[in-house]
Amino acid sequence: RQLLLSTSTFDYATYHSLDEIYAFMDLLVAENPNLVSKLEIGRSTENRPLYVLKFSRGGTNRPAVWIDTGIHSREWVTQASGVWFAKKIVLDHENDEGLASVLDKMDIFLEIVTNPDGFVFTHTQNRMWRKTRSRHSGSLCVGVDPNRNWDAGFGGPGASGNPCSETYHGPYANSEPEVKAIVDFVKNHGNIKAFVSIHSYSQLLLYPYGYTSTPVPDQKELHQISEKAVAALSSLYGTSYKYGSIITTIYQASGGTIDWTYNQGIKYSFTFELRDTGRYGFLLPAKQIVPTAEETWLALKVIMQHALDHLY
Amino acid sequence: DIDGVGQKYHLELVLEDLLDKDSTVNCTAEVLYHLGNNIPPDVQFTIEGELKNAEEADNIFYNRIKSLEKELVAENIPDSHGNVSPEMEPVHLLAWVASGYVIWQNSTENTKFQLAQIKHVKQVKRSDEYLEFDYTILLHEMVSQEIIPWQMTVLWHPQHGVQVTQ
Numbered sequence: 423r424q425l426l427l428s429t430s431t432f433d434y435a436t437y438h439s440l441d442e443i444y445a446f447m448d449l450l451v452a453e454n455p456n457l458v459s460k461l462e463i464g465r466s467t468e469n470r471p472l473y474v475l476k477f478s479r480g481g482t483n484r485p486a487v488w489i490d491t492g493i494h495s496r497e498w499v500t501q502a503s504g505v506w507f508a509k510k511i512v513l514d515h516e517n518d519e520g521l522a523s524v525l526d527k528m529d530i531f532l533e534i535v536t537n538p539d540g541f542v543f544t545h546t547q548n549r550m551w552r553k554t555r556s557r558h559s560g561s562l563c564v565g566v567d568p569n570r571n572w573d574a575g576f577g578g579p580g581a582s583g584n585p586c587s588e589t590y591h592g593p594y595a596n597s598e599p600e601v602k603a604i605v606d607f608v609k610n611h612g613n614i615k616a617f618v619s620i621h622s623y624s625q626l627l628l629y630p631y632g633y634t635s636t637p638v639p640d641q642k643e644l645h646q647i648s649e650k651a652v653a654a655l656s657s658l659y660g661t662s663y664k665y666g667s668i669i670t671t672i673y674q675a676s677g678g679t680i681d682w683t684y685n686q687g688i689k690y691s692f693t694f695e696l697r698d699t700g701r702y703g704f705l706l707p708a709k710q711i712v713p714t715a716e717e718t719w720l721a722l723k724v725i726m727q728h729a730l731d732h733l734y
Numbered sequence: 735d736i737d738g739v740g741q742k743y744h745l746e747l748v749l750e751d752l753l754d755k756d757s758t759v760n761c762t763a764e765v766l767y768h769l770g771n772n773i774p775p776d777v778q779f780t781i782e783g784e785l786k787n788a789e790e791a792d793n794i795f796y797n798r799i800k801s802l803e804k805e806l807v808a809e810n811i812p813d814s815h816g817n818v819s820p821e822m823e824p825v826h827l828l829a830w831v832a833s834g835y836v837i838w839q840n841s842t843e844n845t846k847f848q849l850a851q852i853k854h855v856k857q858v859k860r861s862d863e864y865l866e867f868d869y870t871i872l873l874h875e876m877v878s879q880e881i882i883p884w885q886m887t888v889l890w891h892p893q894h895g896v897q898v899t900q
Binding site: 549 | 752812813814815816817848849850851872874876877878879880881
């Protein structure tokens, strides 16, 4: 592999290893020290650093947008899109009116590889690995589903108590350091206004709840934002998305990320399921990375703009 | 809801040619899921119009495989990066069709299967006119999120169609 010297020569249209993505992050910070910084919010089970990029024009503890990709390690188009988003923010932060207005008042936090242990495992051992790589006593099976490990309806229907299952919720909420790191960050920050967790595949835009069929109080507003965001997404390449609450649109799922963030008071909590709808599934051809990232970015901008215009 | 029998769904759908997105065909179908989920659902369908003729491509593939000196063997289709080589594309499509049968036979109202990957495929030479492939595939079940390996033996002939033995 060649040594990466600049984010301008980085190949955004291919899938990269963890080391390559971490090198990209450092370069991006070095090239844009006034806008971008890198935070370590914790360590994974296998002691890998958990990095978050912070995009900020200044201020102290500004209201913020959080975006994470790669919480499920096999969903490779998400980490690849995260890398693209990082570069896009840097490229557009002055000349794109919408993005500039967001960064004028808000910070953006981006965790590109939310599950680094799983990600490395998908490169070295099993491309279809989803969970973390933790071992909890009494089981031969490894890993917890990080999207069932949050303290929202934890352990209820929509997650499995079987450690060998892909949706194993773990021994207790926040047992996974990858999850705990984000929980601590969100609580300590205290001023996050929009939270977006990105998955693949299915082409969906989802809002809470997953653990219960009780609609969230802000259902109407979240539905309207989703409609607008999906329209923006589709406008680029005609990719069609469905949207709605998790439980009505996909399935019942307990202990999920955005159920917890919503219950923390982060009203604009959304989950994306990116391309495709099953033809390639997790093995999305690399040539679709950039189109996927481009269209998703338009939807993200709608969400960020709405949060900016409706700060609470 | 049919008392004592199961749940029947009436569907109107559009079939889209994988290889030519502008080519679509309307379809209506009825799916009956039986109570107890122990037998595969009944499916009836009607297609409005004709499916595209793939005879030429079928024959090219058929003749290519028939004339191979060594049996075809391949792994990981698509690969980790989603790549499928042009030579493997028909092998991939054949798996897609055959897995459709496997999925149908194993579906309930609470499952949603997709073909995730061909882990391994091996051609088995036959003395008759059929092509035979032994596939190990991975199915992705959406609700449980499980990846399920499955073995299937697929027989194919351009004029006689696809047959799957599990």
